[in-house]
Amino acid sequence: MEELNRYKDHTESLIHDDIIDKETFRRGKTPFHVRYGEPAAILSSDFTLAAVLDILTRHYENKQILREIVYSTLKMCEGEMMDVRIRSQGNTLNWETYLNLVDKKTASLFFTAARIGAIIGGGKDFEIKALSSFGRFLGISYQIKDDLLDFEKGEKALEFLETLTGKSVDEKFLIKLKKFVEDYSRMAIESLKPLKESKAKKHLCNLARFSVLRKF
Incomplete structure (x- = not known):
């Protein structure tokens, strides 16, 4: 579960960072927003955050x-x-x-x-x-x-x-x-x-x- 959270934060921040910086490549590969468009990239990032928070609230009381x-x-x-x-x-x-x-x-x-x-x-x-x-x-x-x-x-x-x-x-x-x-x-x-x-x-x-x- 903690691994999932790290993946969520990392993925979300990279997508946002690439859009803000208008990146056309990340480590030699096409960024998410270039391949699928900025609206889809932003929504995917937001969905990832919401999904992980949903999982955490259902499985952790801490x-x-x-x-x-x-x-x-x-x-x-x-x-x-x-x-x-x-x-x-x-x-x-x-x-x-x-x-x-x-x-x-x-x-x-x-x-x-x-x-x-x-x-x-x-x-x-x-x-x-x-x-x-x-x-x-x-x-x-x-x-x-x-x-x-x-x-x-x-x-x-x-x-x-x-x-x-x-x-x-x-x-x-x-x-x-x-x-x-x-x-x-x-x-x-x-x-x-x-x-x-x-x-x-x-x-x-x-x-x-x-x-x-x-x-x-």
Whole structure:
């Protein structure tokens, strides 16, 4: 069930993001709204959200789970609005604003996915806190890496990243971004220190390392 929620949030946010950014490709493939049209894409996204909420309300009595999903959705919408405003006004970003945007648009989803998993799994307060922090830091690392990959492929991130410097992206700038990816990946791993050693913990640490090394 928690896997379904993660899929819902991810799918919904990608569809909306592609429409807002007027994307014609996503990872070399045709986006949903290009193939089926914007009205169908928007309605499909809304239907996905409603369907998952319906399932959760029928199978879970824990209202905290629903609150977490609502919190995540609100944060992602906040982040999207920030993105739209920045792009439309053509403002030069600073690092603080960029990281805040990444935190809301992407890290909030990772935060909630990890947090809900801990709650459903019967985690203690310190375990829920540790996994929530892990999700947030992993989400930040993931999104910055995503922007770097898009830049390397000549996709939309170039224009967006240039708003951080007010000039063309150079090697020094890219090195700084790569360091952010590594730093937040390390912070994600360090967040798991309170948890006992286990196969699951090892997998999570490897996932954080993969966020740095991935090529797609």
